[in-house]
Amino acid sequence: xxxxxxxxxxxxxxxxxxxxxxxxxxxxxxxxxxxxxxxxxxxxxxxxxxxxxxxxxxxxxxxxxxxxxxxxxxxxxxxxxxxxxxxxxxxxxxxxxxxxxxxxxxxxxxxxxxxxxxxxxxxxxxxxxxxxxxxxxxxxxxxxxxxxxxxxxxxxxxxxxxxxxxxxxxxxxxxxxxxxxxxxxxxxxxxxxxxxxxxxxxxxxxxxxxxxxxxxxxxxxxxxxxxxxxxxxxxxxxxxxxxxxxxxxxxxxxxxxxxxxxxxxxxxxxxxxxxxxxxxxxxxxxxxxxxxxxxxxxxxxxxxxxxxxxxxxx
Numbered sequence: 106x107x108x109x110x111x112x113x114x115x116x117x118x119x120x121x122x123x124x125x126x127x128x129x130x131x132x133x134x135x136x137x138x139x140x141x142x143x144x145x146x147x148x149x150x151x152x153x154x155x156x157x158x159x160x161x162x163x164x165x166x167x168x169x170x171x172x173x174x175x176x177x178x179x180x181x182x183x184x185x186x187x188x189x190x191x192x193x194x195x196x197x198x199x200x201x202x203x204x205x206x207x208x209x210x211x212x213x214x215x216x217x218x219x220x221x222x223x224x225x226x227x228x229x230x231x232x233x234x235x236x237x238x239x240x241x242x243x244x245x246x247x248x249x250x251x252x253x254x255x256x257x258x259x260x261x262x263x264x265x266x267x268x269x270x271x272x273x274x275x276x277x278x279x280x281x282x283x284x285x286x287x288x289x290x291x292x293x294x295x296x297x298x299x300x301x302x303x304x305x306x307x308x309x310x311x312x313x314x315x316x317x318x319x320x321x322x323x324x325x326x327x328x329x330x331x332x333x334x335x336x337x338x339x340x341x342x343x344x345x346x347x348x349x350x351x352x353x354x355x356x357x358x359x360x361x362x363x364x365x366x367x368x369x370x371x372x373x374x375x376x377x378x379x380x381x382x383x384x385x386x387x388x389x390x391x392x393x394x395x396x397x398x399x400x401x402x403x404x405x406x407x408x409x410x411x412x413x414x415x416x417x418x419x
Contacts (some may be wrong), residue, residue, distance in 0.1 A: 106149040107231075109213055114141035117209035119373035124380045125396045126180075128240045140173040143238045144206065148346045150231045155287035158358065160295065162210055163203035164283035168276045171195075175272025177246055182268050184260030190268050193309060197280070200306035208369040210419035213360045254334050281359070295413060297349070303409040304344040310402040311336050317394070348394025358418035365417055368407040375400035 114137055123131035130136070148165060151157060174180040180189045182200055249255050256265060315336050318328040376396065383392035411417060 106152075107146070107204075109208060109217060109219070109412045110142060110145040110149050112146045112217060113209040113213040116212050116369070116373070117141045117145070117205050118387070119376065120208050120212075120369050121205045122376045122396060122401065124370055125392055128380065131277065135161075139238045139242050143235060143242075144169045145210075146231050146234060148206075148210075151273075151287070156289075157287055157413070159207055159223075159419050161283045161286050162207050162419050163299070163412070164279050164286070166203040166206025167199035168279035168283065169200075169206070169336040171272045171276035171279065172248050174198050174202075175275070176269050177242055179255055179259050179261075181272065182255075182259050182261060182265065184262055185191075188264050188268065189259075189261050189272070193305075194271075195275075196201050196302060197306045197309060199275075200405070202407065204368075204412075206411070207419060208365060208371075211362065211365050211417045212369045215366065216417050255373045300344065300348055300351075300413065303405075303413060304340065306407055307344075307402070307406050308337065310405070311340065312395050314398045314402065347410070358416045360418040362411050362415065362417055364407045368404040368411070369396075371407075372400055372404045393407075393418040 118132065118137055118141055121131075123136070127136075144165065148157060148162065173193065175198070176183070181195045183191060184187050186192070255261060261264075261268075268417075312333050316329060319332055324406050379392050379396050379400070
């Protein structure tokens with residue numbers, strides 16, 4: 106199981122697109138250990154005692170995104186946002202966290218199919234690793250908080266602690282829901298709010314792209330709102346159709362889903378190509394724009410379709 110956790114962690118590091126956001130520094134050992142290896146070791150260890158399928162993995166990935174991106178790294182906090190929180194980004198982070206975790210495990214299952222004898226618990230080594238990494242992350246968080254590194258780097262105001270509590274609470278709720286689902290006898294299916302989250306995560310980058318194109322073409326404001334409205338109606342219609350047809354998919358987990366694997370490959374290859382083309386400047390708006398329009402948007406749509414219409418083997 107440790108080999109599977111390592112494989113999934115390496116895949117998640119590529120699929121996440123962190124290389125575009127952080128440059129080549131995203132491929133550092135600590136970033137691999139926490140959050141990725143820490144999370145996958147936790148999931149693999151829990152699998153020995155509980156039923157963990159794609160729905161639970163999605164929630165666990167979303168919880169880790171809130172804990173890491175919201176509290177530890179504070180990628181979702183900045184003084185330029187309302188109350189210091191990137192609210193749309195936080196919603197998309199939940200979706201992207203679930204997407205990254207699920208695609209990594211699904212691709213790992215395809216590359217290294219799970220065997221029955223791998224159901225054994227990981228034992229003391231896993232426990233020591235989990236405690237050590239979480240303790241190290243807590244120590245880093247404590248030092249950066251005590252010396253105001255976070256507030257200086259992110260230009261945070263006096264509401265940073267409230268934001269930390271909100272993100273920690275969101276992580277707890279998602280993790281608690283994933284834990285509750287593992288106690289159920291059968292897979293509970295997709296929850297209603299997940300449909301809305303997927304729709305928003307796919308709609309937002311599309312709307313931003315349409316707005317950028319209209320601004321670049323210097324179109325009148327009324328046309329900008331018109332084209333964004335057309336995209337909104339189109340996206341709503343597509344997800345409404347998926348919603349009406351829910352429950353018609355295969356009840357058995359799919360191994361090697363083509364849309365899911367295509368999304369994983371597109372994100373991993375695209376992120377590496379963008380960093381190679383633009384360099385490791387993490388503040389390059391061109392790299393972020395290309396990733397959002399050409400990589401993030403279509404891969405989110407592919408994953409959403411695969412996730413909402415079928416069950417993926419993880």
